[in-house]
Amino acid sequence: MIDQLKQKLGEVTENESLASHTTFKIGGPAKYFFEAKTKDDLVKALQTAEELKIDYFLLGGGSNLLVSDQGLDGLTIKQSNTTFKITDDKVYTESGALVVDVLDKTLESSLVGWPWAAGLPGTIGGAIRGNAGAYGKAMSDITESVEIYQKGKVNNFTADKLGFKYRHSVIKETPGMIVVAVNLKLKKGSTEEVKKDKDQVKIYNDRRENTQPxxxxxxxxxxxxxxxxxxxxxxxxxxxxxxxxxxxxxxxxxxxxxxxxxxxxxxxxxxxxxxxxxxxxxxxxxxxxxxxxxxxxxxxxxxxxxxxxxxxxxxxxxxxxxxxxx
Structure with a gap:
């Protein structure tokens, strides 16, 4: 199996410790491990796993996860696809980008409206899947559409089709639905609004430092x-x-x-x-x-x-x- 995976994907490792890939620092080895550095890598890895009929597991930033001490059989796919683009008030980001990195980049481009995301761990893909949020707000508030891999193909779903609820989405409850990229809709802010959001981010970060372990x-x-x-x-x-x-x-x-x-x-x-x-x-x-x-x-x-x-x-x-x- 390892030879078949390498032939299709290139660099695939065996018995990779997953403790080092999760924020809990817990977890046994991945039988096969592949790092997807682009959206195409991610799609190819998913298609390959389905073609070879082996189980696959997705890792983003490694937060919100508890991995078994026995590790994972099959193929573990690490999402390191982080391509990012801003056009006017819209943001395109691939699923492997960290939420905090996207937030920082949008503020640098004077886009406002989601300072509450300062405390969200993990990747954009994971945040969309679980409709992550804080302070009464959630990713569904700023999501326009999501590119989702399912059954060998990538399709674009508007936010209203994803059944967003508190810490939940259709993606979360449907095996085989994988976020590969996201389109966010923000607001072009004035100098004053950008400063207000940056100040709020600092307040939230300070609060996290004081209240979270x-x-x-x-x-x-x-x-x-x-x-x-x-x-x-x-x-x-x-x-x-x-x-x-x-x-x-x-x-x-x-x-x-x-x-x-x-x-x-x-x-x-x-x-x-x-x-x-x-x-x-x-x-x-x-x-x-x-x-x-x-x-x-x-x-x-x-x-x-x-x-x-x-x-x-x-x-x-x-x-x-x-x-x-x-």
Missing amino acids: LDLPNSGCVFKNIDLTKIKVDKAKVIKGLDITEEEYAEATKFDKLPVSYILDRLGLKGKTIGGAQVSEKHGAFVVNTGEAKAEHVIMLISDIKMRVRNELGIQLMEEVQYLGF
């Missing part, structure tokens, strides 16, 4: 916040379980979401540790790798947290982190 390997937020516009909770049970007043509940949920970090803090779960995996003492929605964490440790910790929250509050937490190789 950036000094330890992690995947980003492990759990989705509870969207109270879509999920019905037993308010009385939550208030009792968290040992808070109605006023404190109202304050915590004033944006129609019940933050997971608040829940875990009130339940005394910050700092809970299994093996090398720990609920961050700085931000309860993060699980950090304290140095020797295995995927098994993270899975056990997540399971314990979900059980505790379900038993005490009647709430089923949903993970934001994606599992690979399990």
Whole structure:
């Protein structure tokens, strides 16, 4: 198989450690590993995997992922395709570009409207797939269309066809739909508006530094916040379980979401540790790798947290982190 892959793709390595390719610094080896440096590379790799009938896995910036300790069979494709182009108020970017890099480049070109993305880890492709966002905004707010690979071909989908919801899209729920490039629609800003967005980016970055465990390997937020516009909770049970007043509940949920970090803090779960995996003492929605964490440790910790929250509050937490190789 390795000879066939090399014949079609060129440089393919074997038994590449995936820990070094994820922000969690966890994961076993990839049986076959290929780095796609262009959109054409990415499409060719996907077509090759399908033609040879081998499983494939996609890696972007490596955030929001937990890779099995046993690693991944088949072909792991690292998305390093980062071609980027600005035309007036529109931005074309390939899926492997980091969100923060695209944000910086758009501000340099006086395009405004998405300073909230300053804290988003990972690539544009991953951000679109999971409709990543912050501060009440999301990628769906600025996405015009997406180039998607599916069944050997690349087609362009307008944003309204992608079923964007909170941290969700049709792409995420449909196996074989792969983001290869994105067209964003921003706004040409005045000098004052550009300065305002740049100042806001700095504020968000400073806030992240002060509130998130950036000094330890992690995947980003492990759990989705509870969207109270879509999920019905037993308010009385939550208030009792968290040992808070109605006023404190109202304050915590004033944006129609019940933050997971608040829940875990009130339940005394910050700092809970299994093996090398720990609920961050700085931000309860993060699980950090304290140095020797295995995927098994993270899975056990997540399971314990979900059980505790379900038993005490009647709430089923949903993970934001994606599992690979399990």
